[in-house]
Amino acid sequence: MPEDPMRTVTAFVGVRRLASGPLNDVALAAKERAAEEGDPILIFDDRSGAVIDLDLRGTEADITARFAELATAGDATSTVESRPDPDGAPRSRGRPKLGVIAREVTLLPRQWEWLASQPGGASQALRRLVDEARRADGGQTRMKAAREASYRFLSALAGDLPGFEDVIRALFAGDADSFADRMAEWPPDIRDHALKLAALT
Known part of the structure; x- marks a missing residue:
């Protein structure tokens, strides 16, 4: 790619x-x-x-x-x-x-019929539905992606550091204070980058 x-x-x-x-x-x-x-x-x-x-x-x-x-x-x-x-x-x-x-989208015939009847056709209707879902999401998808990004980074560089499992539990619990505290003794560059990626600070 x-x-x-x-x-x-x-x-x-x-x-x-x-x-x-x-x-x-x-x-x-x-x-x-x-x-x-x-x-x-x-x-x-x-x-x-x-x-x-x-x-x-x-x-x-x-x-x-x-x-x-x-x-x-x-x-x-x-x-x-x-x-x-x-x-x-x-x-x-x-x-x-x-x-x-x-991209390919697989739908049932009744769903294709409904999409075809919408103003602007199927593509515009799908774009509207996706945008509405993103607004209604309340940022949950973005937060989940940020935590997963921090997890990937930490898994690559910090898997052998003390308290790694506790740090990851705090990360996915969304506990910003515990997440930062449990990395207090870690190398500062790893800690700071993990916090930045997780968007918990």
Whole structure:
């Protein structure tokens, strides 16, 4: 899967945070550090908490060019729906060419019939339903994703630290004070990043 050049990541060397920020900046810091002897570098996606692999081959200029190319490709795919075509003709109606991800949805015939009868058709109705569900969710899905991201990060770096199981129990209980307290003696970079990912502070 191609890297998203706009996402932020964090690199750790052992228990110490090496760099955090845009993909390109962290990749360059990791490239520089990789040339030295020492602990392996782990790079974490700040959104998911998962370890990711970055292509650090070549020179720093090669890496910068690689991520700049990805960013340019990303800019090219962003469009404004009301923008006219280059020849001045107004843009035709219908599904935008870019920015829409096609996925398969399995429904019963009666559900397809109901969707087809909605204003704007099935796609617009599904988008409305998803947006309404997200609003009614009260942030629960976001909080769950944040806790899972913190768990992934901690599992990769802190599984051997004292009190790990108690920390994870506090994390999933949503007990911010206990979560922070039980990591008080841990390396500060691990503790601070786990708190940031969990969004409990």
